[in-house]
Amino acid sequence: MARMMSSTLSLYNFYTPSFSHASSIKNSTQIFSPPNNNDHNPCFQCNATKKPSFVDQILDYIEGGPKLRKWYGAPDLLPKDGSVTQEDVDPDVDEARDAILVTDGDCDIGQMVILSLIVKRAKVKALVKDRRAALEAFGTYVESFPGDANDKAAMSKVLKGVRAVICPNEGFLSKVGSLRGVQHVILLSQLSVYKGAEGIQALMTSNAKKLAEQDESTLMTLGVPYTIIRAGSLQNTPGGAQGFSFREGAAARGSLSKEDASFICVEALETIPDTGLIIEVANGEEKVSDWKQYFTELIEKQGKVQ
Numbered sequence: 001m002a003r004m005m006s007s008t009l010s011l012y013n014f015y016t017p018s019f020s021h022a023s024s025i026k027n028s029t030q031i032f033s034p035p036n037n038n039d040h041n042p043c044f045q046c047n048a049t050k051k052p053s054f055v056d057q058i059l060d061y062i063e064g065g066p067k068l069r070k071w072y073g074a075p076d077l078l079p080k081d082g083s084v085t086q087e088d089v090d091p092d093v094d095e096a097r098d099a100i101l102v103t104d105g106d107c108d109i110g111q112m113v114i115l116s117l118i119v120k121r122a123k124v125k126a127l128v129k130d131r132r133a134a135l136e137a138f139g140t141y142v143e144s145f146p147g148d149a150n151d152k153a154a155m156s157k158v159l160k161g162v163r164a165v166i167c168p169n170e171g172f173l174s175k176v177g178s179l180r181g182v183q184h185v186i187l188l189s190q191l192s193v194y195k196g197a198e199g200i201q202a203l204m205t206s207n208a209k210k211l212a213e214q215d216e217s218t219l220m221t222l223g224v225p226y227t228i229i230r231a232g233s234l235q236n237t238p239g240g241a242q243g244f245s246f247r248e249g250a251a252a253r254g255s256l257s258k259e260d261a262s263f264i265c266v267e268a269l270e271t272i273p274d275t276g277l278i279i280e281v282a283n284g285e286e287k288v289s290d291w292k293q294y295f296t297e298l299i300e301k302q303g304k305v306q
Helices: 008-012 028-032 054-062 066-072 108-119 131-141 152-158 191-196 199-204 206-221 258-268 291-305
Strands: 099-102 123-127 142-145 162-167 184-189 226-231 233-235 243-245 255-257 276-284
Touching (some): 108 131, 108 258, 131 142, 142 152, 184 258, 191 226, 206 226
Parallel strands (some): 099 123, 099 162, 123 142, 226 276, 233 255
Antiparallel strands (some): 243 276
16 A cells, blocks of 8 residues: 555644654555564654654554553553453443544554544544454554444444444445444445446446445434545545545546545544535545534535525
8 A cells, every 4th residue: 555644744734743763654554563663763853844654653652662652641552462351341331422433444544544533632443353453553542343243242332432433434334233322423435436337347346336325325314413425436645635626426537545535534523414414525626724614514505405
């Protein structure tokens, strides 16, 4: 995967500590590689003239060890075997709904969303295939679950304390059944792209199209406020390099950087529609300086149309 989020800090104004990092991230699988303290030597820089990439900075303070995690406000790492304590799974303990669940912490966009949420100091949960690998990558900044959306009992525990859900791809919502107590769901959908596919491409994406259709229709009937972001064809290109296009048909005809897609998903958390909001987006010429205001205006405009 192309180097992720190289320009994200300057464009999106993430206010994070700046650290130097000698190594670079070449592909998404390296995000889940155990840290090698011999490869780099993190050091604190308050006003560096040349900022490291977004992912480098995140990995620096995640891989910095328990001392740096305590400075940031995180507890010590859980056991290396990835075991779960009784406190983690006690269904009778009431919790405030303050967590964000990312339904696929293994895919590129899911990882980008997680990193963006860490920067915002959000409480993050994630569904992953390998809990220990996620623990080694993100430490206790992320509470990881090797859950299956078809397992109702497991999902009940995963959703405990969750206020919002971000779905970076299709296939989760049509299986989960209920999101009782969740206050907002953000779905990144490629349905417009799948519908516009022809020939061999249409055959290759037919299953994904079916899942996307099921997810969207299910989400609209769950009774939970939702934001569906129908994105253009997702590309491994640097985020922040272009503006956006929100015109009707933009998603079917255009493309969108994965970094930009993950950023929009996180920004959508700040504005909860009364019922639902559907937008199309691809990279284009339009600049957005205040996403909360932009989403608010879209919701108000949609209300007037209805």
